[in-house]
Amino acid sequence: MAKMRLMEAVQAVAEPRRREILRLVWDTELSAGEIAEQFDVTFGAVSQHLKVLRDSGLVTLRQEGRKRYYRADRAAMGPLADYLQAMWAARLDTLADLAEQAERAAQEKGTT
Incomplete structure (x- = not known):
């Protein structure tokens, strides 16, 4: 990825909704x-x-009829x-740790 294009891509993923859109279409194609159904905006x-995301080269577009x-x-x-995948994996690890902590706390609370 050329330096200018990389800068555009980094600026594009700096916005949280765009990162979330990328996560949604990471492994699957969505209309x-x-x-849009996943967000509380228009x-x-x-x-x-x-x-x-398309202009910065981060997503591909396929048109089928009007979709x-x-x-x-x-x-x-x-x-x-690689960076984005590592970031999402770290978030999932953090979420798993928090869930385990909550489960341990609930178990400790139930035994006392």
Whole structure:
């Protein structure tokens, strides 16, 4: 990924909703409508986020009739793909740790 394109990609993923959109389309292709259903903002707002992701080379677009389908373009991301995957894995690890702590606390509470 060229230096300028990489800077655009980093700026694009700096926005939390765009990171979440990327996570949604990381392993699967989703229509714009399916993506928009996951957010509490207008379809137009999600569409603008998708345009930024597409313009920065982070997602691919496939049009079928009137529907637009998006998928993360991990190959085009280069090292940014590894970073995002590691970030999401760390978040899942943190969530798992918190769940385990809550379960232990509940068990301790139940035994006293």
